[in-house]
Amino acid sequence: MSKDINAKNKDMNTKTAAAQGSQGARSTQGDSVADAIIKTQDLVKTYRKGKIETRALRGVSMEIPRGSFSCIVGPSGHGKSTLMHLIGGLDRATSGDVSIDGISYAELSDNELSELRASKIGFVFQFFNLLQNLTALENIETAMMFNKNGLHSAKEQRARALELLELVGLSEKAHAKPYELSGGQQQRVSIARALANDPEILLMDEPTGNLDSKSEDEVLDQLLYIHKTGKTIVIVTHNTEVSDRAELLYEVRDGRLNSVTRKGVTL
Numbered sequence: 140m141s142k143d144i145n146a147k148n149k150d151m152n153t154k155t156a157a158a159q160g161s162q163g164a165r166s167t168q169g170d171s172v173a174d175a176i177i178k179t180q181d182l183v184k185t186y187r188k189g190k191i192e193t194r195a196l197r198g199v200s201m202e203i204p205r206g207s208f209s210c211i212v213g214p215s216g217h218g219k220s221t222l223m224h225l226i227g228g229l230d231r232a233t234s235g236d237v238s239i240d241g242i243s244y245a246e247l248s249d250n251e252l253s254e255l256r257a258s259k260i261g262f263v264f265q266f267f268n269l270l271q272n273l274t275a276l277e278n279i280e281t282a283m284m285f286n287k288n289g290l291h292s293a294k295e296q297r298a299r300a301l302e303l304l305e306l307v308g309l310s311e312k313a314h315a316k317p318y319e320l321s322g323g324q325q326q327r328v329s330i331a332r333a334l335a336n337d338p339e340i341l342l343m344d345e346p347t348g349n350l351d352s353k354s355e356d357e358v359l360d361q362l363l364y365i366h367k368t369g370k371t372i373v374i375v376t377h378n379t380e381v382s383d384r385a386e387l388l389y390e391v392r393d394g395r396l397n398s399v400t401r402k403g404v405t406l
């Protein structure tokens with residue numbers, strides 16, 4: 140993490156505290172949530188391929204509270220993964236902005252954005268994305284290698300990776316390669332890997348999309364447990380077992396935020 144981002148971070152924390160002090164904490168999604176860790180502002184993403192334009196996002200403004208368990212739902216092809224990629228800084232918006240803890244992506248260089256991502260965000264994808272020739276333990280360790288602020292010695296990294304495997308209940312599979320693991324176990328390794336740099340935010344795109352119902356339950360239990368440790372969890376899902384557990388549901392339709400509900404109540 141560069142000094143620049145740290146400075147922006149500190150500045151923002153002070154501003155957030157000041158804002159809360161003067162306005163008091165507001166708890167609904169209306170114009171502002173009490174403590175939003177993620178904000179998007181009029182986010183637009185248009186993909187262009189030759190003469191073909193796809194307007195995947197048409198102006199999404201949303202706020203996701205710190206420490207929440209939120210789901211993004213909506214029909215296939217309506218922009219959910221696109222939104223997730225932009226929130227995660229994996230891709231740039233056509234216009235509009237994303238900010239995390241008040242740090243605006245639009246103001247960051249590509250390198251700064253990568254640093255911010257490495258330190259604040261963990262990703263879990265539908266197809267696990269584990270490196271097939273590495274063991275569970277090694278897959279987790281690789282995630283720590285690129286984090287400048289992270290653990291340095293190989294010994295520290297190993298200890299942390301073992302701790303994370305224990306957290307997801309897979310200590311006995313530390314030396315197994317992905318093909319020796321069930322789908323649910325592979326996804327739990329992916330979750331452990333996403334937590335490697337102790338990010339505040341976990342972003343997941345269909346984390347239970349390729350799992351049978353038993354593995355799905357395993358992964359959901361794991362996520363609820365991790366949520367209790369204070370992480371902000373945002374999940375794109377078609378799975379109602381998962382979205383039923385969400386504190387906040389953001390529905391994306393036709394590239395727009397169609398509704399936000401909290402425990403069934405529209406905000």
Ligand SMILES: Nc1ncnc2c1ncn2[C@@H]1O[C@H](COP(=O)(O)OP(=O)(O)OP(=O)(O)O)[C@@H](O)[C@H]1O
Pocket residue numbers: 186187188193194195213214215216217218219220221222
């Ligand atoms: N890299 C890309 N290049 C061109 N078009 C894209 C690209 N990625 C997504 N799209 C298009 O943008 C639109 C939104 O896609 P997106 O993947 O965000 O949908 P989704 O809501 O995640 O769908 P699903 O539920 O099926 O995963 C779709 O029309 C899709 O074809």
Ligand SMILES: [Mg+2]
Pocket residue numbers: 219220221344
């Ligand atoms: Mg998708």
